[in-house]
Amino acid sequence: MGKKETLDLLVEGGKAAPGANSAPKLSAMKINVGDVFKQINDKTKAYAGMQVPVKVVIDADTKSFEITVGTPPVSSLIKKEIGVELAKITEEEKTAGKTIVGNMTMDQVVKVAKMKINALLAKDLKSAAKMVVGTANSMPMTVEGKRPKEVAKEIDEGKYDSLFA
DSSP states (O other), rough: OOOOOEEEEEEEEOOOOOOHHHHHHHHTTTHHHHHHHHHHHHHHHOOOOOOOEEEEEEEEETEEEEEEEEOOOOHHHHHHHOOOOOOOHHHHHHHHTOOOOOOEEHHHHHHHHHHHTTTTOOHHHHHHHHHHHHHHHTEEEETTTHHHHHHHHHHTTTTTTTOOO
């Protein structure tokens, strides 16, 4: 077993390209850069339009590599779920009175929570859903038509417990 090098990347699903951080490191280890990114793109194409964490573990002696794909950040999953590419409001939109880019249902919150539950430090689905709502709070959006903080209180009060069974 040779010396292992790890390269951590955050790439757009299916559209990874060698960058200033990755290409020189792979080239220095005499690894085929094109082959690495072709495999990354094959493994991440299901996450098109989202940022995905990717780990490339390289064996320096054998010149072999292994690619592990993580799940996208909660904010990327939320944006995909509500159908927005950029959860940002321009000055123009603010002037026009628009302050929200989308609304998420509790079913969508639970769906995202189930996708991320293993990566979150949550003890159960209810806690994971609360974390998703917390992420939504930092984005210009609503959950069930309300501010995410209000929905977090409702989760604590047990209003949505039937979804977490």
